[in-house]
Amino acid sequence: MDLTPPPHLQQPLLEHGLVIHPSGRIFWARGNQHHPRNWSKTRKLYDSSLIIFLDFFTSSISTAGAPAADAASVEYGLSKTLTLFLFVSLYLIGQGIGSIVFPPYSESFGRKKLYIVSTGLYSIFALLVAVIPSIIGASIGRFIMGLLSGIPTSIVAGSIEDMYATGTRIWMIFAWAVAANIGIIVGPIFSVYITEDLGWRWVFYITAIVCGLITFLLLWIRESRPSQLLEARVSVFRAATGATAVKAFNPDHAPDFATFARIGLFRPVQFIFTEPLVFIVSVLSATAFALIYLFTEALQVVYTDMGLSTKEATLPFLAAAVGVMCSSATRVYDHRVYMDLRRRRHAIMPEDKLFGFSVGAPALVIGMWWFAWTIPPKVANINWSVSTVALIFVGYALNEFDTVLGGYLVDSYTIYASSAWASTALVRTVFCATFPLFASSMFTRLGSNVAASILASIATLFCVCPWLLKKHGRRIRQKSAFAGQSLDVDEHENEQGMVFIGA
Secondary structure (H helix, E strand, O other), X not given: OOOOOOHHHHHHHHHHOEEEOOOOEEEEOOOOOOOHHHXXXXXXXXXXXXXXXXXXXXXXXXXXHHHHHHHHHXXXXXXHHHHHHHHHHHHHHHHXXXXXXXXXXXXXXXXXXXXXXXXHHHHHHHHHHHHOOOHHHHHHHHHHHHHHHHHHHHHHHHHHHHHOOHHHHHHHHHHHHHHHHHHHHHHHHHHHHHHHHHOOHHHHXXXXXXXXXXXXXXXXXXXXXHHHHHHHHHHHHHHHHOOOOOEEOOOOOOOOHHHHHHHHOOHHHHHHHXXXXXXXXXXXXXXXXXXXXXXXXXXXXXXXXXXXXXXXXXXXXXXXXXXXXXXXXXXXXXXXXXHHHHHOOOOOOHHHHOHHXXXXXXXXXXXXXXXXXXXXXXXXXXXXXXXXXXXXXXXXXXXXXXXXXXXHHHHHHHHHHXXXXXXXXXXXXXXXXXXXXXXXXXXXXXXXXXXXXXXXXXXXXXXXXXHHHHHHXXXXXXXXXXXXXXXXXXXXXXXXXXXXXXX
16 A cells, blocks of 8 residues: 655654555654654663552552451451451452543543552542541542552553563563562561551551652653554644644544543443453453452461461462462563564464463462362361462462463453453452452361362363463454454554554
8 A cells, every 4th residue: 555645744744753644644653762662761661660560569458458357347346258348349349440440541541640640549548548437438448449459450551562562561561460469469468467566557557658659750650652642743743734634543532521431431341241352361360360369368267277377377378479470481481482483474473472371270270279188177287388389389370370361462452452451350350359258258168178179170170271262362353343453453553664663
């Protein structure tokens, strides 16, 4: 197709780093330094590191609510299950709502303001939870904290896609997943030690202080949504040339709020029920994550029965954190595969990066069955460290599910990455909000061995899923309107040089 612009626009286009399609739509020119993928390494490192740390910290506060709830239930005279619902489940319900609302907003109107405003408000409501002497006030505060946490949880993946091309994105998605997953794992440890020594309210005082500092640092990040930046560049171009008829290529455009509400807010829910890949990934990822939330309660039952104190019973979570970090070996393998495909000029498909999931699924099975039958009451006189080693496999699997499947969605839906990931976050919220409520009762009434065996059986069924995605994933993507459009845009931009070739 002829992409030569009218002669009188050639020089202005060159000056603004843009190219124009015969249809009148304007795209980024190759190498335009204003595109986020062409920002300096220092710029991208500052922005991405800060938002990843934000997700790490808010993830830790989500699971920190469980130990705080145990102490608050005594203070407020409520049942443990009800307080757990108010401190953990209500937080996660808010997060699920936030994961629907904020990603499409960020795609249509930008990401920077969302990060700044939400983190500042998160700090304020954490402080309110700490100071208000009312369970109603604490519940409202936790719900709104959860709502605001939906921003880093669901749009960090989109921000990474904005700034990094496929090769580097493997590592950035990995860094994000490791940070978020370790945050979930260390949250109960952080909370138990603070609650035991200072009281449960100090969990939220510390949260308010840390998030206040992060808010200040977020003032120096840049807006990374390419469509928003392109619109700004094209506005300058139109003003300079008088070419008012040309328009930026913007698949995120929402002409008014009604259109945004009808299309943007509905999109994550729509993805769950109309996009098979999103549904499969959501269920798999949600189940893996829900296990960690379930363990915030279940491990107390298991390890206090083994004679550990309340504080000591949280330390086996560190084994899961070791497993999360062990997945770096899989990322090295992924990188070698990517470089080999690139050297051979082979088109890199999302299905080419599912190796970690193929390993993670059986690792979860091994870890769960191992854990189920190395704990009391059916297995006696065995040291607590034996079952703790099994949690390394669980932590490894958790991170592989999150990293690989999250990257798979980002690669499959690119321009709709945040909405696709928001769908997953929504399903994850439902699972994670529910599992802790029955965990203690399940492990107490059924016995820890039977309860863990049920979970291991479910994990065993997941082993068929890597094969299904590898064999049928591409065909499913091609039939999807959203994944298909994302594929078309990527091919149009990268093959015809209409944008960056960024890192």
